[in-house]
Amino acid sequence: MNGTMAASSHRIMLGPLVAAIDQGTSSTRFLVFNSKTAELLSHHQVEIKQSFPKEGWVEEDPNEILQSVYECMERTCEKLTQLNIDISNIKAIGVTNQRETTLVWDKETGEPLYNAIVWLDLRTQSTVESLINKTPGRNKNHLKHKTGLPISTYFSAVKLRWLMDNVKEVHEAVVSHRAMFGTVDSWLIWCLTGGKSGGVHCTDVTNASRTMLFNIHTMDWDPELC
Structure with a gap:
């Protein structure tokens, strides 16, 4: 006792x-x-x-x-x-x-606009090849001085481009300024801090939120990569 x-x-x-x-x-x-x-x-x-x-596509709800x-x-x-x-x-x-998994959701409804595209998804391979072919010397590291990362299917930027080009709901939300984008940390923090009622939309400068959109020199989002 x-x-x-x-x-x-x-x-x-x-x-x-x-x-x-x-x-x-x-x-x-x-x-x-x-x-x-x-x-x-x-x-x-x-x-x-x-x-x-x-084949090559990997998604989560x-x-x-x-x-x-x-x-x-x-x-x-x-x-x-x-x-x-x-x-x-x-x-x-x-x-x-999980790193580089990409989500887009509606800030007014709080609902995802498409499944999360998982980091190992390969649907953007043709987009990556097209981007590399446009660089001097077909150099996959052409943007590395800005983003710190090579042009790759791994990171979120080309996944976001695919979503904007192929998912009507995402395109419409972007045009009407309702779309919110992030890796899994951003989605969870936004939801857990209030979501559409005033959730915090943020991320951290870590390898758990590498997007290939971040300008490492100005510490801001680079419009050239959007």
Whole structure:
């Protein structure tokens, strides 16, 4: 009995907790740590479905990604509560995400305008080849002095170009200034901070949000690449 009471008391007296949303290509996890000891206190994981509409195409449902985050957060908090850990002590949440996966959504409705195009998708191969053929010496690194990245199917810029050219809803939203673009971190943060009611549209300058649109010299979006 004394041991049980001591353990319960220890959990109640835990200091600030930090959490992490780990949104990967095949699954989502939510993890909570003791900020003083780095001890993992609890976590939950949910798998993510992928679809392959055509050969070389890889897509995921943005709403399923978001719902997986909600589910992981809810289940993890339930587990913490069962351990008598006060979830109000979670003071910060970080986001790590699948890289270069591209999303466009409507800022007025909050709805995605197309599935997320996953980083390994190859539908833009012909676009990449066309762009490289237009550069001096057919140099895939022609824009690297601006973006820090080669012209590649890997990054978001050509995926965004494909969406604008091939998805009517995306084109119309861009023309009417309703379209919001981002990698998975941007989508999640926007939704989790209020979405269409005033969500924060942001990203970070990390390899988890490489788009090939960012001008590394002016630290701003480069209109030449849009």
